[in-house]
Every structure is written in structure tokens, then in C-alpha cells.
Amino acid sequence: MKFTTCAAVLGSAANIAQGAVVSPEVAHDTLTNLRRALPNSPKGYTPSEVDCPSTAPSVRLADSLSQNETEWVQRRRNNTIEPMREFLSRMNISNFDAGQYIDDNRNNASALPNIGIAFSGGGWRALINGAGVLSAFDSRTENSTNSGQLGGLLQSATYIAGLSGGNWLVGSIYVNNFTTVTALRDDPSVWQFENNILEGPPSGGIQLFNTAGYYTDIYNEVQGKRDAGFDASLTDYWGRAISSQLINATEGGPAYTWSSIALTEGFQNAEQPFPISIADARAPGQKIVSLNSSVYEFNPFEMGTWDPTTYGFIPTRYLGTNMTNGSVVDNSRCTIGFDNAGFIMGTSSSLFNTLILQLNDSSLDIPDILRSSIGSLLQGLGRDSNDIADYDPNPFYGWNPTGNASSSTNRSLTLVDGGLDNQNIPLNPLIQPVREVDVIFANDNSADTPTNWPNGSSLVQTYMRSQSPIGNGTAFPSIPDTNTFINLGLNNRPTFFGCDASNITSSRPSLDASNRAATPPLIVYIPNSPYVTFSNQPTTTLETNNTYRDAMIRNGYEVATMANGTLPGYENWPQCVACAILSRSFDRTGTEVPQACQDCFAQYCWDGTLNSTDPGSYSPEPRLSTLELDSAAASSAQSSLGVVAVAAVGSVLALTL
Ligand SMILES: *[C@@H]1O[C@H](CO)[C@@H](O)[C@H](O)[C@H]1NC(C)=O
Ligand SMILES: *[C@@H]1O[C@H](CO)[C@@H](O)[C@H](O)[C@H]1NC(C)=O
Ligand SMILES: *[C@@H]1O[C@H](CO)[C@@H](O)[C@H](O)[C@H]1NC(C)=O
Ligand SMILES: *[C@@H]1O[C@H](CO)[C@@H](O)[C@H](O)[C@H]1NC(C)=O
Ligand SMILES: *[C@@H]1O[C@H](CO)[C@@H](O)[C@H](O)[C@H]1NC(C)=O
Ligand SMILES: *[C@@H]1O[C@H](CO)[C@@H](O)[C@H](O)[C@H]1NC(C)=O
Ligand SMILES: *[C@@H]1O[C@H](CO)[C@@H](O)[C@H](O)[C@H]1NC(C)=O
Ligand SMILES: *[C@@H]1O[C@H](CO)[C@@H](O)[C@H](O)[C@H]1NC(C)=O
Ligand SMILES: *[C@@H]1O[C@H](CO)[C@@H](O)[C@H](O)[C@H]1NC(C)=O
Ligand SMILES: *[C@@H]1O[C@H](CO)[C@@H](O)[C@H](O)[C@H]1NC(C)=O
Ligand SMILES: *[C@@H]1O[C@H](CO)[C@@H](O)[C@H](O)[C@H]1NC(C)=O
Ligand SMILES: CC(=O)N[C@H]1CO[C@H](CO)[C@@H](O)[C@@H]1O
Numbered sequence: 001m002k003f004t005t006c007a008a009v010l011g012s013a014a015n016i017a018q019g020a021v022v023s024p025e026v027a028h029d030t031l032t033n034l035r036r037a038l039p040n041s042p043k044g045y046t047p048s049e050v051d052c053p054s055t056a057p058s059v060r061l062a063d064s065l066s067q068n069e070t071e072w073v074q075r076r077r078n079n080t081i082e083p084m085r086e087f088l089s090r091m092n093i094s095n096f097d098a099g100q101y102i103d104d105n106r107n108n109a110s111a112l113p114n115i116g117i118a119f120s121g122g123g124w125r126a127l128i129n130g131a132g133v134l135s136a137f138d139s140r141t142e143n144s145t146n147s148g149q150l151g152g153l154l155q156s157a158t159y160i161a162g163l164s165g166g167n168w169l170v171g172s173i174y175v176n177n178f179t180t181v182t183a184l185r186d187d188p189s190v191w192q193f194e195n196n197i198l199e200g201p202p203s204g205g206i207q208l209f210n211t212a213g214y215y216t217d218i219y220n221e222v223q224g225k226r227d228a229g230f231d232a233s234l235t236d237y238w239g240r241a242i243s244s245q246l247i248n249a250t251e252g253g254p255a256y257t258w259s260s261i262a263l264t265e266g267f268q269n270a271e272q273p274f275p276i277s278i279a280d281a282r283a284p285g286q287k288i289v290s291l292n293s294s295v296y297e298f299n300p301f302e303m304g305t306w307d308p309t310t311y312g313f314i315p316t317r318y319l320g321t322n323m324t325n326g327s328v329v330d331n332s333r334c335t336i337g338f339d340n341a342g343f344i345m346g347t348s349s350s351l352f353n354t355l356i357l358q359l360n361d362s363s364l365d366i367p368d369i370l371r372s373s374i375g376s377l378l379q380g381l382g383r384d385s386n387d388i389a390d391y392d393p394n395p396f397y398g399w400n401p402t403g404n405a406s407s408s409t410n411r412s413l414t415l416v417d418g419g420l421d422n423q424n425i426p427l428n429p430l431i432q433p434v435r436e437v438d439v440i441f442a443n444d445n446s447a448d449t450p451t452n453w454p455n456g457s458s459l460v461q462t463y464m465r466s467q468s469p470i471g472n473g474t475a476f477p478s479i480p481d482t483n484t485f486i487n488l489g490l491n492n493r494p495t496f497f498g499c500d501a502s503n504i505t506s507s508r509p510s511l512d513a514s515n516r517a518a519t520p521p522l523i524v525y526i527p528n529s530p531y532v533t534f535s536n537q538p539t540t541t542l543e544t545n546n547t548y549r550d551a552m553i554r555n556g557y558e559v560a561t562m563a564n565g566t567l568p569g570y571e572n573w574p575q576c577v578a579c580a581i582l583s584r585s586f587d588r589t590g591t592e593v594p595q596a597c598q599d600c601f602a603q604y605c606w607d608g609t610l611n612s613t614d615p616g617s618y619s620p621e622p623r624l625s626t627l628e629l630d631s632a633a634a635s636s637a638q639s640s641l642g643v644v645a646v647a648a649v650g651s652v653l654a655l656t657l
Helices: 002-010 024-029 067-091 098-105 123-137 165-175 181-186 211-227 234-246 259-263 341-348 350-361 368-381 457-466 482-487 546-565 573-589 595-604 640-656
Strands: 048-051 115-119 159-162 274-281 295-298 302-305 312-315 333-336 389-391 413-417 439-444 495-497 522-527
Touching: 067 098, 067 274, 067 573, 098 573, 115 123, 115 165, 123 165, 123 181, 123 439, 123 546, 159 165, 165 181, 165 234, 165 274, 165 341, 181 546, 211 234, 211 368, 234 341, 234 350, 274 341, 295 341, 341 350, 341 389, 341 413, 350 413, 439 457, 439 546, 439 573, 495 595, 522 546, 522 573, 546 573, 573 595
Parallel strands: 115 159, 115 439, 159 274, 439 522
Antiparallel strands: 048 333, 274 295, 274 413, 295 302, 302 312, 389 413, 495 522
């Protein structure tokens, strides 16, 4: 029965790798043959009830890394040594032999640098600019290991986190077998952003035929989940819609799960950084502020939060299982397939759910049944809750280690866009002391100013949170106010925060720089700024032609590399990236900081200066000559649809992300 349904749902998925839709048990056995994120949900988008494994899933306390992550990270850290040695040597720090330094310390893994990378939210702007940054860090990108460039930093990293649009980027790379930005950009089946998300993919490709067909599939997939007894929210529809742009499989791969990333060969061999997606908890009717909402993460092994409110994790694979007090209610029945990859990506970006509401008002060719289905959903939730993702049953029901978790008393765990607490860069998982990250490359594509550029607001929020009880022992470098960011140009070029590890305040009383876990990472802030195009596309833009998409990817590349180290006055940038990576390691090994690195820190570290006067409007000019946008690669012109939607949701979205 189960598998008949599954065949029906996936019948057209002929081009899914190796074709097979597999049971969980078989999935494990066939791993060696299946090397990409697996379409391993037996009933496609509909979650399935299965026998629990012999050790039933349970909630664990968030007082350590999971066993699986601990073991995985050891292998990952080891696998980063060679790429890091190669990278740091190539950066050519004057009068310093980085290769020798790595060799001298390679038998003491904890002495070596531990790198994290974070991609902020900001819709398609964040996805596309972030793609440029990611490709600059990826040694697989053509020419990225030439002199002055940063290819290999991705291969040297242990962790990579994405939030909302930034997680569309990270998710799209990982769910498609850790593919490259270049491949996604050039593949006619994915990243076709010239097609309005509300209209769906163009005919012909592996995605679908026409708008009505697109919506019929989305409707059927979500209806399958509802018919199986699960609540649906707008996020379910939204997650299906974005999947058609992000996942390289028919109908956006309804059977692909987030936990299946852990089953791919590249992940199992720890050949890639550990991917993490972020969402915030928000009870219906509650208003979110960064100091009262819990930050949840989804990694390939686990989902949960480090915050003291709930302070627990469950296996991502068994989301949807009915749990009470941290244990399975009916000890033999577990749910799998709830952690659909598009649903997780939709959860992190749930603010965009509101776009789906436009369907009711537009003249689109939408099946009536979908309209009424969305209508009934909204009646159930109320308009204030349009943007939630419903995790029902709540895996943390009754789980209450601290005695005051609101998530403990609700049958449903309601999550929203990870940027709604204004921490628009997913730093929370990377500043957890147990992860021991030394340096975070934080790419900020937020639209903080009215002109859609970042102004450091996200760092300010994360700093404030680290100072409050909900920060639960996290530490973060001092961060200036947002006016200072603009007045000093800290949002217009890369800036380091927390260079001096001994000068940090945190919510933890006993903070001490000699204690590894107590030292916060050095933050390498990489804000979106114009080099070869105005990369400040509004968050509400629902379609981007290929010429502009490619120009923004190029711009992100220049942002990350500072024009490949050619910008006058910043030619030392590649060296300084290497110095930032090595900084905490120098502290731990008691190594004298090379003069070239001292010069770097003098130039790129925020030195504590403030200028909090109102900077007025912020409109930076491109640093290099701009690319032609009107011709070439591009196809479709803007349709009227985008305009309709923008008008309606603009006020909410534009100022937030
Ligand atoms: C996944 O990527 C690896 C590395 O590029 C490649 O060897 C493998 O064939 C790919 N697997 C699939 C199913 O495409
Ligand atoms: C560490 O990585 C190297 C390859 O870089 C490999 O040969 C070695 O077996 C690994 N060691 C451990 C303990 O995993
Ligand atoms: C490294 O920098 C030195 C000057 O500090 C220069 O002479 C040398 O050519 C550089 N090496 C590479 C590989 O760029
Ligand atoms: C890589 O460099 C070669 C030689 O300079 C050039 O011809 C090619 O266009 C470059 N490719 C990219 C993607 O920049
Ligand atoms: C999409 O899948 C096809 C078929 O497996 C593959 O040839 C192509 O390289 C994939 N595209 C990307 C961007 O990974
Ligand atoms: C952890 O790894 C074990 C052994 O590979 C596996 O059985 C288990 O499902 C994993 N747990 C999670 C949460 O992925
Ligand atoms: C979960 O279990 C509880 C306790 O047995 C039960 O009341 C509830 O209806 C169950 N929820 C679901 C979604 O099955
Ligand atoms: C502070 O910033 C304002 C606005 O950018 C500028 O006019 C002023 O000169 C700055 N003050 C100092 C002391 O640099
Ligand atoms: C930087 O390098 C990339 C990749 O080689 C290239 O596409 C780009 O044009 C270069 N930019 C500058 C300013 O040299
Ligand atoms: C600590 O850092 C802050 C902000 O960077 C700066 O204002 C202060 O002077 C520093 N204190 C010391 C003792 O270095
Ligand atoms: C692509 O989009 C940009 C930004 O909206 C616009 O300026 C340009 O004219 C468009 N190009 C084409 C070929 O449609
Ligand atoms: C370091 C720290 O303060 N950790 C606390 C986080 O929250 C849990 C739950 O309240 C506490 O048990 C930890 O001590």
C-alpha cells in the first residue's frame, strides 16, 4: 500500500538519480551507489509511519555535540588540513611559512584553525550575491586559485550555515550532491530566476509544464501530507514552490529529505563542511524579538536549539514522530519523510509565505481547489500566523528541562523565518562554544538601509543576544552601532571584529581567553557592496533575468576577493584573510604574530572607534566599471505579476531582511 502510493507520487520522477525510491532500511544499504541527497521519503512529500529503529529516537540535552557530529567533525578537521595548508601557503603571508606552521601543528588537531562560513537572508538577492561569495571560496571554481583569489577556503571550512535566502544557496548546493555555483547557474533545470516563482518553471525542462500544472502538483503534494493526518501551513506550499528552482529533480524532488544529506557519500566522507539551516520559534500571536525567541537549527543529523528555553535536539530524520517528555509516545511507531528538504528551506524563509497569498488575488491560472485549500488554511490559522511553519506533532512536547519552555506545552511547534529576530546572519550555531569555531566568514546581504544595503544591524543583534540570559554562555565580539558602521565604512568593505581575544564580554561570568571554549570566534564581516553592478536588488523582487543574476554572482565574487586583491590600498587582502584564519590558532600555540598579520589587523580590525552621528542616506558607488545589463544572456522581461506581489508584501519584507 505504502509503496503503491509512493510509485504514484514519484511515477514521473524518471530522472531522479538511480530512479529508486527506497525504504529507510534499504537506503542505508544502497548508500554506496547513491551519492547525492536521496529521494528517500517512501511516499514522496507525504510523511510515512515506519517501525522505530531498535534505539528509538529521543530528545537529548543540548549540553554537548551529538555523538555523530563529534565523530564527523574529527574526520572533517583532519580532512581540512591539506586544503588549509595549500590555501594558507598560497596566500603568501610575508616572512611567514604557513605550510611549516601547519606541519608543526598537524598532530595536534585542536591547535589548528576551525573555520565557519555564514550566509545571511535577503531573498534572491542573498542567494545570488552569496553564490558569488561561495564560488570565490570554492577551489572548484575556474581560476579561483589564481594569485590574489580565495579558492580553497570552502574546502578548508568545517561548518557552513545558511538562513532564509542564504539557506536556499546552501540547501541547493547540498541537496544537489554538493554541486557548484557554476553548475547551478548554467543548468537549465534550476536557478532559473527569470521565471517568477508564482508562475512556476517554464515548459519543457525537467520541472513542469504550465502554471496550472505547477500548482496542481504543489496542491497534490501538500494535500497528500494533509490526508495522512498532518497539519499543513503556507510554508508547505512555499517550500514546494522554491524547490522547483532549487532542487534538480522533477517537481522539485518531493521525496528529498534534509536528513538524507547525511547519507550522501561526500558528507559521509566528511569531504564538505557541515551544513546548518536556521529558523526561529514563535508561538501563534506572539511578537518576535531577538531576546525572546529561540533559534532552532536543522543539521543533517539533528534539529533543535541550544537556547536555555528548550535546550534539546532530536534526530532530523524522525521529525513528525509523536513524542512526549522526550520519548516516542507509541514506542514502536516513528515518522520519516517529514523533514522534506524544500520544507526545511521554506521554514527558514517562511516570511515569503505571504507571496502565496497573492494567488487569491491574481489572475493566475490556479486550480480552484488550491485556492479554496489555501483559504481554509488561513481561516484555521488566522492572518497573523500566515508566516509560520507548523511542526506538529511538536517533538519537544513535555520536554522541559528548565521548567519554563513554552515549546513544552504546545502540541505544535511553530517556526518562522530565521531572520525575523533581526539576526539575519546565521551566527548562532557557529558561536556555540561546543563547536569551537575560530573564525566566521559572515556574508551579509541584508537590506538594512532604505537603499537595500547592510549596515551591521544583524551583528548588533547577535552581540546583544550574547549579553542576555538567552545567549546561554555564547560570547561575541563587541560591535558598534549601525551609524558607526556606515560612518566608518565598516559596511562597505570587509571588517574584522574580535581581533583581540582577551577583550571580550559575554553572558558567561568566567570568560577567559585561555579557555578555548570561552573565546568567541573572530568575525570576518563581508558586507554586500557594489563592484561591478548594483547588487542591492530589493528583497521583494521575484524574478531576476540571467544577465543580472550573473552580474550579481560576479559582484559577490569581487566582494569576497576585493577584486581579486587588486583594489588599490587593499592588495594585502588575501594575506589578511589567511591572518584572520590563523589568529586564534596563533593565540593557542603561543606563536608570535607575523608583522604582515599585525599590519592586517591594524588595517581591517574595528579598533573601537565610534561615530554615531546620523549618516544620512547611504548610496555607495561601484568600485569597478559596471557590467552591461541590457543585453546578452537574459530572456524574459518582467511580468506584471511581480509588481502585484511586490506592492502587497513590500512593506513587510523590504525593511526586515
Ligand atoms: C556526486 O558528486 C561526486 C563528486 O563530484 C561524483 O563523484 C558523484 O558521481 C556524484 N553523484 C551523483 C549521483 O551525481
Ligand atoms: C587524515 O586525513 C588523511 C588525508 O588527508 C588520511 O590519510 C588520514 O587517514 C586521516 N586520519 C584520520 C585519523 O582520519
Ligand atoms: C610571495 O610574496 C613575495 C613578497 O613578499 C614575492 O616575492 C613572491 O613572489 C610571492 N609568491 C607568490 C607565489 O606569489
Ligand atoms: C580563466 O582564466 C583564463 C586565462 O586568463 C581565461 O581565458 C578564462 O576566461 C578565465 N575563466 C573565468 C571563468 O574567469
Ligand atoms: C542535475 O542533474 C543532472 C542529471 O542527473 C546532472 O547531469 C546535472 O549535472 C545536475 N545539475 C547540477 C547543477 O548539479
Ligand atoms: C548517528 O549515526 C548512527 C550510526 O551511523 C546512525 O545509526 C544514527 O541514525 C545517526 N543518528 C542521527 C541522528 O543521524
Ligand atoms: C500524540 O500522542 C498523544 C498522547 O498519546 C495523543 O494525545 C495525540 O493525539 C498524539 N498526536 C498525534 C498527532 O498523533
Ligand atoms: C562622523 O560621521 C559624520 C557623517 O558621516 C561625518 O560628517 C563626521 O565628519 C564624522 N566625524 C568624525 C569625527 O570623523
Ligand atoms: C577576478 O577573478 C575572477 C575569476 O577569475 C574573474 O572572473 C574576475 O573578472 C576577476 N576580477 C577582477 C577585478 O580582476
Ligand atoms: C576593548 O574593545 C573595545 C571595543 O573594541 C575598545 O573600545 C576597548 O578600548 C578595548 N579595551 C582594551 C582594554 O583593549
Ligand atoms: C535585466 O534586469 C536588470 C535589472 O532589473 C535590467 O536593468 C536589465 O535591463 C535587464 N536586462 C534584460 C536583458 O532584460
Ligand atoms: C553555559 C550555560 O550557561 N549553559 C546553560 C544553558 O541552559 C541550560 C538550560 O537552562 C543550562 O543547564 C546550562 O547550564
